[in-house]
Amino acid sequence: MKRKNRLSKAAYVEGILAGDRLVLSRAITLVESTNQADLALADEVLSDVLPHTGKAMRVGITGVPGVGKSTFIEAFGSHLTSNGQQLAVLTIDPSSQKTKGSILGDKTRMEELARDPNAFIRPSASGSTLGGVSNKTREVMLLCEAAGFDVILIETVGVGQSETLVHGMVDFFLLLMLAGAGDELQGIKKGIMEMAHAVVINKADGDNLKPAKRAKVEYQNALHLFPADPSGWVPQVKICSARDKTGIAEVWEMMQKHSEQVTTNGFLQSNRQAQQLSWFKENVQELLGSKFYRSEQVKAELEILTQKVKAGEVPALKAAHQLVDVFFGG
Amino acid sequence: MKRKNRLSKAAYVEGILAGDRLVLSRAITLVESTNQADLALADEVLSDVLPHTGKAMRVGITGVPGVGKSTFIEAFGSHLTSNGQQLAVLTIDPSSQKTKGSILGDKTRMEELARDPNAFIRPSASGSTLGGVSNKTREVMLLCEAAGFDVILIETVGVGQSETLVHGMVDFFLLLMLAGAGDELQGIKKGIMEMAHAVVINKADGDNLKPAKRAKVEYQNALHLFPADPSGWVPQVKICSARDKTGIAEVWEMMQKHSEQVTTNGFLQSNRQAQQLSWFKENVQELLGSKFYRSEQVKAELEILTQKVKAGEVPALKAAHQLVDVFFGG
Ligand SMILES: Nc1nc2c(ncn2[C@@H]2O[C@H](COP(=O)(O)OP(=O)(O)O)[C@@H](O)[C@H]2O)c(=O)[nH]1
Ligand SMILES: Nc1nc2c(ncn2[C@@H]2O[C@H](COP(=O)(O)OP(=O)(O)O)[C@@H](O)[C@H]2O)c(=O)[nH]1
Ligand SMILES: [Mg+2]
Ligand SMILES: [Mg+2]
Numbered sequence: 295m296k297r298k299n300r301l302s303k304a305a306y307v308e309g310i311l312a313g314d315r316l317v318l319s320r321a322i323t324l325v326e327s328t329n330q331a332d333l334a335l336a337d338e339v340l341s342d343v344l345p346h347t348g349k350a351m352r353v354g355i356t357g358v359p360g361v362g363k364s365t366f367i368e369a370f371g372s373h374l375t376s377n378g379q380q381l382a383v384l385t386i387d388p389s390s391q392k393t394k395g396s397i398l399g400d401k402t403r404m405e406e407l408a409r410d411p412n413a414f415i416r417p418s419a420s421g422s423t424l425g426g427v428s429n430k431t432r433e434v435m436l437l438c439e440a441a442g443f444d445v446i447l448i449e450t451v452g453v454g455q456s457e458t459l460v461h462g463m464v465d466f467f468l469l470l471m472l473a474g475a476g477d478e479l480q481g482i483k484k485g486i487m488e489m490a491h492a493v494v495i496n497k498a499d500g501d502n503l504k505p506a507k508r509a510k511v512e513y514q515n516a517l518h519l520f521p522a523d524p525s526g527w528v529p530q531v532k533i534c535s536a537r538d539k540t541g542i543a544e545v546w547e548m549m550q551k552h553s554e555q556v557t558t559n560g561f562l563q564s565n566r567q568a569q570q571l572s573w574f575k576e577n578v579q580e581l582l583g584s585k586f587y588r589s590e591q592v593k594a595e596l597e598i599l600t601q602k603v604k605a606g607e608v609p610a611l612k613a614a615h616q617l618v619d620v621f622f623g624g
Numbered sequence: 625m626k627r628k629n630r631l632s633k634a635a636y637v638e639g640i641l642a643g644d645r646l647v648l649s650r651a652i653t654l655v656e657s658t659n660q661a662d663l664a665l666a667d668e669v670l671s672d673v674l675p676h677t678g679k680a681m682r683v684g685i686t687g688v689p690g691v692g693k694s695t696f697i698e699a700f701g702s703h704l705t706s707n708g709q710q711l712a713v714l715t716i717d718p719s720s721q722k723t724k725g726s727i728l729g730d731k732t733r734m735e736e737l738a739r740d741p742n743a744f745i746r747p748s749a750s751g752s753t754l755g756g757v758s759n760k761t762r763e764v765m766l767l768c769e770a771a772g773f774d775v776i777l778i779e780t781v782g783v784g785q786s787e788t789l790v791h792g793m794v795d796f797f798l799l800l801m802l803a804g805a806g807d808e809l810q811g812i813k814k815g816i817m818e819m820a821h822a823v824v825i826n827k828a829d830g831d832n833l834k835p836a837k838r839a840k841v842e843y844q845n846a847l848h849l850f851p852a853d854p855s856g857w858v859p860q861v862k863i864c865s866a867r868d869k870t871g872i873a874e875v876w877e878m879m880q881k882h883s884e885q886v887t888t889n890g891f892l893q894s895n896r897q898a899q900q901l902s903w904f905k906e907n908v909q910e911l912l913g914s915k916f917y918r919s920e921q922v923k924a925e926l927e928i929l930t931q932k933v934k935a936g937e938v939p940a941l942k943a944a945h946q947l948v949d950v951f952f953g954g
Contacts, residue, residue, distance in 0.1 A: 340939045348936070433941060482851045485815040516846035521812045570940055574933045577944030582912050585952065603904045606678070609670040610900055611763060614907030622915065 300324070300332065306339045311346060313442045315414060322416060325433045340433055343440035348566070350382075350439045351553055354460040356452035357470030358482055362496040363449055364403040366470060366536035371404070371447070373542050375412035379445055382414045382438040383407070386431055386450040386460065414443065429456070432463050432573060452482050461489045462569055465562060466549050469493050471513075473505035488520055491552060492530045494545055499535035506533045525561040527552055586621055595620045630654070630662065636669045641676060643772045645744060652746060655763045670763060673770035678896070680712075680769045681883055684790040686782035687800030688812055692826040693779055694733040696800060696866035701734070703872050704775055705742035712744045712768040713737070715779040716761055716786045744773065759786070762793045762903060782812050791819045792899055795892060796879050799823050801843075803835035818850055821882060822860045824875055829865035836863045855891040857882055916951055925950045 301309070301320065309317025325336040357363050367383055374381050383404070407413045418431045435446050448464060450456040461467050469490035471482075487493070493513050498506035510531050517529045530548055534541030556562040586592055595617055602608040608616075631639070631650065639647025655666045687693050697713055704711050713734070737743045748761045765776050778794060780786040791797050799820035801812075817823070823843050828836035840861050847859045860878055864871030886892040916922055925947055932938040938946075 337939070337942045337945065341942060344936060344939055433939070436939070484818045484851050484853075487850065488814045488818055512845065512849060515842065516849050519842060519846050520817065521814050523814075567934055570933055570936070571930065574929070574940040574943050577941050578916075578947055579909060579913060581944055581948040582916055582951075583909060585948070586908075586912055599904070600901065603900055604897055606674060606900070609667070609674055609763070609766070610904040611907050612667045612671060613904050614911055615667065617908055618911040618915070621912075 300335065303335060303338050303342070306335075307342045310339070310343055310437060310441050315441075318414070318437060318441045319416070321437050322434050325437065326418075326430050336433070340436060343437065347436045347439040350435075350443050351445045351466070351549065352435065352448070352464040353445060353549065354448045354450070354457070354464035354467045355470060356450050356457045356460065356468070356486065357496075358452055361470045361472055362536045363451075363470055366494075366496060366534070366542075367447060367449060368404045368407050369536045369539045369542050370545065371407040371413050372410065373539075373546060374445055375407075375410050377546075378412075380412050380414075380443045381407075381445045381447060382435075382441075382443040383416070383447045383449065384431055384434055384438070385415075385417045386429065386448065386456045414438070418448075429459060431459070435463060452486050454483070457483065457486055457489070462572065465556065465565070466491050466552055468545075470496050471509075472497055473502060473509035487517075490529055491523070491527060492532060492545070492548060493517065494541075495531070495533045496536055498533035498541065499538050503533075509533075525556050525565065526559060527555060589621055591620050592617060630665065633665060633668050633672070636665075637672045640669070640673055640767060640771050645771075648744070648767060648771045649746070651767050652764050655767065656748075656760050666763070670766060673767065677766045677769040680765075680773050681775045681796070681879065682765065682778070682794040683775060683879065684778045684780070684787070684794035684797045685800060686780050686787045686790065686798070686816065687826075688782055691800045691802055692866045693781075693800055696824075696826060696864070696872075697777060697779060698734045698737050699866045699869045699872050700875065701737040701743050701777070702740065703869070703876060705737075705740050707876075708742075709774045710742050710744075710772060711737075711775045711777060712765075712771075712773040713746070713777045713779065714761055714764055714768070715745075715747045716759065716781075716790065744768065748778075759789060761789070765793060782816050784813070787813065787816055787819070792902065795886065795895070796821050796882055798875075800826050801839075802827055803832060803839035817847075820859060821853070821857060822862060822875070822878060823847065824871075825861070825863045826866055828863035828871065829868050833863075839863075855886050855895065856889060857885060919951055921950050922947060 299320070301317070306317060306321050306324070310321055321336075321339060324332050324339065327333060327336065355363060355367070371381050371383060404415060408415055416434065418429070418434055431448060435448065438446050448460050450460045452469065467490050469482075469486060469492070471493055473495055495506045495509050495513070510533050513531045517531065520529065523529070532541060532545055532548065534545060536542070553562070556565070587596070599608065599613040599617055603610055603613050629650070631647070636647060636651045636654070640651055651666075651669060654662050654669065657663060657666065685693060685697070701711050701713060734745060738745055746764065748759070748764055761778060765778065768776050778790050780790045782799065797820050799812075799816060799822070801823055803825055825836045825839050825843070840863050843861045847861065850859065853859070862871060862875055862878065864875060866872070883892070886895070917926070929938065929943040929947055933940055933943050
């Protein structure tokens with residue numbers, strides 16, 4: 295965002311609270327900027343809209359590429375908006391950093407939703423954890439909530455680290471899968487299945503319907519063996535066809551049930567508070583780390599020490615002490 | 625450790641490499657010390673023995689309290705030593721920080737092993753991640769390897785964060801469970817099942833044998849649905865009775881098979897290198913964080929900001945900036 299395109303703080307805040315999509319978009323760009331002045335203004339805008347956040351249902355959705363996330367979001371989103379809900383879709387696509395290709399592909403797959411006045415689709419820069427632009431999806435989510443969206447859907451690919459990030463910012467985490475797991479599952483990261491509030495088996499259509507039903511039973515049995523969720527929620531398994539738009543309403547009903555349960559038993563609030571605090575701590579660690587790893591001396595020493603640790607010449611702990619001493623001039 | 629009890633570097637190194645248990649014990653105490661001079665010496669000792677590490681099989685074992693970890697280790701350990709193996713058992717017990725009670729309890733449950741000249745049992749201070757003494761189990765493991773142990777068994781309780789720590793330092797991660805999961809599983813942390821190379825169902829004796837066999841089939845089916853391990857290893861499910869010492873040999877055979885597989889396909893080496901590097905990075909983060917959170921100004925501001933973030937008065941990101949600015953005087 296060029297400086298001359300920056301609005302005043304009041305203009306951002308008023309525009310967001312009025313649900314003005316254009317202002318919201320520009321506020322998101324501001325939050326995702328790397329310019330210090332932009333970020334300072336973004337901080338203030340966020341502070342001002344903060345009291346107006348927290349009312350949306352926050353949903354994360356993940357799955358390997360090709361499982362049908364975009365198609366599912368198109369079907370699910372249209373179901374929601376036709377039920378009078380306002381929906382924001384944020385996508386974190388690590389691959390988009392380089393090519394931007396998949397986002398374009400997604401836009402064509404979410405054609406209906408992209409034209410829907412009650413939907414708002416926005417790809418989110420995936421960012422990096424160390425030394426670079428950090429991921430701002432959480433801040434973007436808050437802006438969208440302040441703008442009045444009822445449901446925020448955050449999509450990510452289940453093969454990297456972003457799904458842990460997303461799990462840490464949503465109320466409901468959905469894993470989209472395919473029947474005949476073997477091959478397709480290779481890509482999913484370990485630990486993701488256990489984080490899911492629901493496993494939804496997509497492409498349950500045509501010849502795939504029977505295997506999908508069988509897989510549903512298998513996953514149901516498997517999830518029963520998992521540790522219980524602290525919220526008291528028992529992970530569900532559903533089947534759907536994003537293409538044929540079957541099973542979509544059931545997924546939405548399940549989410550509403552979950553929402554009711556965690557609102558009633560107080561878990562929603564305590565969980566969000568805990569998420570907020572760990573997000574604070576993570577940001578501190580990241581800011582510290584980014585100051586640290588930006589130092590030229592640290593960079594030079596890091597390269598040397600990494601080689602030595604790899605070769606087994608220096609114990610990791612000693613190497614860490616040496617690197618930190620370089621920074622603090624000890 | 626009092627200063628006067630400190631040995632010379634050469635005495636530590638020679639003693640460790642000669643397999644002298646008394647010197648090993650004192651070196652471990654040195655590594656776990658909070659005294660700066662001790663730690664500097666410990667760093668040097670570690671550096672010197674480093675070329676003699678890496679030859680042991682590193683095994684992690686976890687499970688909820690009462691599942692039978694200590695009893696299992698007694699049976700498993702005796703099986704190993706009677707087969708000519710030298711075994712070191714390190715236990716990380718978060719509860720022991722306060723009471724030290726459970727360690728005592730363990731000692732009585734590992735009576736045979738405690739008297740076994742080929743076994744070495746050592747509780748490891750669980751440490752804390754921020755601002756305190758950090759966990760030194762990895763360094764202790766290296767000392768034990770240099771002292772010539774063939775197998776290092778690291779025990780922890782599967783209800784906190786230590787099992788992720790342990791998973792990050794071993795070659796084989798074993799989850800001990802009970803049949804009739806429901807109740808007992810409540811305590812296990814999410815994500816642990818997916819990290820396990822094997823689930824071993826203990827107390828498969830008496831009336832429990834049948835349910836254990838049934839549980840074995842269930843878990844086998846469930847683990848098949850999990851994402852594949854990058855090593856190519858397929859998680860196994862076994863049953864055993866630590867009390868009756870049945871099924872113990874099978875567990876050991878399984879571990880040997882795993883060891884063979886990952887040695888042959890090169891995963892062992894690449895995994896250990898990756899573990900080493902992330903341990904280096906984690907130590908850097910921890911040292912940075914500990915310098916940071918020890919600052920009096922940071923402490924004071926942290927308290928205020930935590931309340932504000934909790935109350936939703938300040939966005940987490942802004943709070944993080946403020947806290948970091950306090951430290952760097954920005
Ligand atoms: N048969 C069938 N195909 C589907 C379904 N959902 C998505 N697809 C197809 O699967 C492919 C990948 O879908 P996409 O939504 O781009 O997956 P993503 O990579 O997870 O976003 C496309 O060719 C879709 O048309 C479904 O429910 N049934
Ligand atoms: N029946 C039976 N009891 C066992 C077995 N293993 C352990 N126990 C009992 O279970 C209780 C807890 O065992 P312990 O080894 O202390 O468990 P830990 O807390 O996981 O270390 C003790 O009373 C043991 O005697 C087993 O294989 N069969
Ligand atoms: Mg897509
Ligand atoms: Mg025990």
